[in-house]
Amino acid sequence: MNQTAGPGSAAGAASWSDAVLAAAVLAIDARGIGGARLRSPAGSLRDQWFAQLRDFLGPEAVLQRMPCQVDDARLLGGIDLAASLRSGRPVIERGLLAQCDGGVLVAQMAERMSAGMAGRIAAALDQDSVGLERDGFSQRFAARVAIVACDEGLGVEEQAPACLIDRLGIWLDLTEMAWDRVRRAPEFDRQRLAQAQQRYPTIAASPALSEALCGASQALGIDSLRVPLMALRVARAAAALDGAASVGSVHAALAARLVIAPRARVPPAPTQAPPPEPSAADAEPQAPAQAADVDGGDAESSNSEQDLGEIVLDAVRAALPADLLEQMGRGLGRHAPSAMAGRTGVQLRSKLRGRPVGSRRGELRAGARLHVLETLRAAAPWQGLRGRLAPAPGAAPAPRRRIAVRREDFRIVRFSQRAQTTVIFAVDASGSAALHRLAEAKGAVETFLADCYVRRDQVALIAFRGRDAQLLLPPTRSLARARRCLAEAPGGGGTPVAAGLRAAAGVADTARRQGATPLLVVLTDGKANVALDGAGGRERAAADALALARVLRGTGLRSLLIDFSPRPAPEAQNLAQALGARYLPLPYAEAAQLAQAVRAARLEAV
C-alpha cells in the first residue's frame, strides 16, 4: 500500500530510509526548514537517528541538547553572575538559543515544554535572533538555530506545543518502526552533502510544484502556509542531494511524506480532483538511477505519467497514519487542539505553591519566597560600587569580601500552579427520568463530593425540569451545602435538555474566567421535549439541544454524558456525539460506578 517506502512497511510509520533522508535534508538547510519534530520514545532507534544527523552535520556543527524546562536567563541570556562578581560590572551571558547560533538545538521531552517557552523559541525561529530585554541588557543576538523537538507524547492529547511544532518542517514518527527495518538506508558522505549544500540555492522549482504542494496541504485541511513553504524547501534540498538541477516528482513526494502528510487534519477526498495544473514537462522525474538512491523504491516509473499534483497527493495518502480516519470519526483530530488550549490557559500564578517558574523583583512580604540565586545575580554588578562607596545610611560598615545585598536586589520566586477543576453536573430531573434514577444521580454526586473534598475540586449542580433549568448549587467546595441542595432538588415535569445545557455553558464560562478547568457531566436519557423558549414539541426540543451541544463542544469543554434510561437510547447517543462527550450508558448504574466514571473523565480533562 505504500508504494514509495520500502516493501512491507506499514502506512503511517516512516520508513527508515525516509528518516535518514530527513536527517540529510536537515543537514543541507536546517534553518530554512526550521528543524524536525521527532515523535518517538527514547531508545536506540532515536539515538541512531541522532547519530546519523550528527554524522551529516559534520564534526564542527553545534548540536546541543536542551532540557524541557529552561528558565529565561538560560534560554535567552542574562547577567553572568560569576563574571559580574569578578569584574564588578555587569557582564552578559548568552542564552542557549544564541549560543547555538548556526547549529541545531535538541529539545528534550518537548511534550512537557510550556507554551511560554515554546513562544520564546518560536520568536527566535521567526527572526533568526533573540531579543534580550532583561537584567538591564537590551540587545539582540544572532540565533540562527534549527530545533529538533523530541516528542515523547503518547496520544493526540499529549504533544509538543503547537506554536513550536508548526514551525518545524519535518515531522517524523519513529514510534512504530521496527528496529529490523533499519537496514536499507541511503548513505551520503560529507563530500556529497557539501556539494548538495552548494547546489541547493540554485535548484529550480517549477510553479507546478508550489501548486501541487499547496493543493495537497489544502486537501488535508492544513491551514498554515508555512507548511507548503517548508515542503518546497525540503523538495529542493532533496533534489540537491540527488544531484538534480530541478525538483522532480520523487523529491516532491518525499517532501509530501515528510512535511505535509504527518500534519493531516482531514482525510483527503478519494475522488478529489488534482489541483489544476501542470505542464508535466516541468515535473519530469529524475534519472531512475539517481532517484532510486533517494527513494529506495521503483515507484517513479509508474508515476511518470501522472501529473505532479496527483503524485504528491498519492504520496500523502500512502503516508497517512492508518488510524487517521478512525481518529477523525471520533472527532479527535479536530477536537484535540482546543482541548489542549484549555489546558494551557489554566495556569495560575501563586506566591506560595506550585512549580517555580522564574522570579521577579519584589518585597519579602506575605510569605513570598526569596530566590537566592536571582537575588545574588541582581546584586552582583553593584558589588564594586558598593564596596567603594560609603555603606547605606544606618547600616553597619560591611566587612570586605562579603556580598552587599540591598532591598532592591530581592527577587522572589514565582510559582505556577495547575488550576483546579470545576465539575458541573447537569441532571435531568424530569418526569421521564423516573424519580428513582434521580435519587441515584444524587447519590453519585454525593460520592463524588467526598472525592472532591480530598482533591479540592469544585462542584456545581444544575437540574433541568419543567420548562427551565435551575442552578441548584453554584461552584462550591462546601460539602454540607451541596448535600442540602441536592436533597431538596425536586423532580418531575418536561425535559428541557437545551435549557440545561445553556445553564451549564454559563457556569463553565464563569469557571474558565476564574481560571478553573470545567468538566461537564450530563445525566439524562436524552429524550428532550421542551425547546429553548419553553415551548413543547419533541422535534424542536431535540434540535435545540443538539445545536447547543455543538456550541458547547466548540468551546472545547470536556464532557461526559451518562445515559440513565433503562435501555441505551439513540437520543442520548446523538446528544453525546454532538457534545463530543464520552457516552456512558448506565442502565442500572450504581452511585459508586458513576463516581468512578467521573473520576476517570476528570483525570483525562486535567
Added chain:
Amino acid sequence: MDKTAVGRGEQLETFAPAVEPSLKGRARSRRAGSAAPGSAAAEAASPGPFPFSAIVGQDEMKLALLICCVDAAIGGVLVIGDRGTGKSTGVRALAALLPKVKVVAGCPYRCAPERPSAACPHCQAPRAAGAKHAAPRSALVPVAVVDLPLGATEDRVAGALDLERALAEGVKAFEPGLLARANRGFLYIDEVNLLEDHLVDLLLDVAASGENIVERDGISVRHPARFVLVGSGNPEEGELRPQLLDRFGLAVEVQTPKDLASRVEVIRRRDDFDRDPLAFHRRWLPEQQRLQRRIVAARRRLPQVATPDLALQRAAELCMKLGTDGLRGELTLIRAARALASLEGDAQIEDRHLLQVARIVLRHRLRRDPLDETGSTARIDRALSDIFAV
C-alpha cells in the same frame, strides 16, 4: 512564513535610530562582542523585511494597520489568527513602509522638534534651566517598530537605573526602556496572550495615559510613551484578559486564504523573496512608494475630513444595537471611518466607510454570549444590514 533568510538584520535597522540609545547599544555590543562573537550588531546591513505591499490578501489586517498609520490615536490593533497566516510579517513590514519621522536629535524619547512633549525630561531640561528657545536640532529616523519579546523583564520594558553609568561614574541616570523607544511608533507583542500578567498591567497603564512613570531604585522619571500597540496571537494559546482586549482600538481576524490560487501566490512570493530579497524589493519598490504617498496624503488631509451628523447618529445606533459597553466603541468607529475616508481621498465620512470599519472596530467589544452560535462578526453584519439597509 515569517521566517526569512534575512529577517534579523532588519530588526537592527529598525532598532538603531540615530539617537542616543543606539549609541549606547553599540557600545554595549562592543563590550559583549568580546564575549560573544557573532553578535547581532556585527552583521552587515540587510535588504529589510518582506515588503508590506507584497502581502497577498489579508485585506482586513492591512486596512487596520493602515488606519493606525494614518491616525495613531485609534488605539492599536489586535491581530488574532491561525498559525502561519502572516500576522507578524504584516506588522514587521510597517517600519519600511512608513516615511521617516523627524525627532529631536539625541532625545531618547523621540520627541517631535516642533512640539516636544511636556513630559519629556530630555527636551524640557534646557527650558527648565532657563536656556533660550532655540529650535532643537532635529534628525530623520525610521519609525520605531519595537518588539516586546516574551521574557522581557520589567526593568527593560519601563526603563531603570543605568547600571553602566552608575557603576562607572557614580551617577544616578535613567536608562530608558522599550516603552521610551516605542514613543511615536509601534510597540509589537507577538504571542500577546503568552505575555506575563504584570507586564500586561504595566502596558495597559502606560497605553492609557501616554506616559510612563518610573519610581524605583531611587529614581523618579516621567516620560512620554505614546505608541500604537499591536498585538498578535493565536486563539488556541489561550484567551486575552477582557481588560486588555478592550484597549485595542481595532481587532482583526486573520485566516489563511481559502482559494488555491492565493495560497500558491503567497508561497511563490515568499520563495522569490527568500531566494533574492534585493531583487524582490526592487520589484515592489514602486508599489511601496505609492502606498507611502497615500499614507502621507491621508495624514495631511485627516483634520479636514468632515464628520456629518448622520455619521455620528449611525455610529451611535450601531453601538446601541450591539450593546457595546461605554463610548469607546462609538468614538473609535468615527475615528477609524475618518481615517479611512482620508485614505480614500473623501471629504467626509460616508456610510460606506462606517460599513467597512465596523467589523474591525466592534468585533472585540461585543459582550460575550457563549451560546450565541453566531460569531461576533456575524452579529455585527446583522446589525449593519438592519441599520444601513444593505
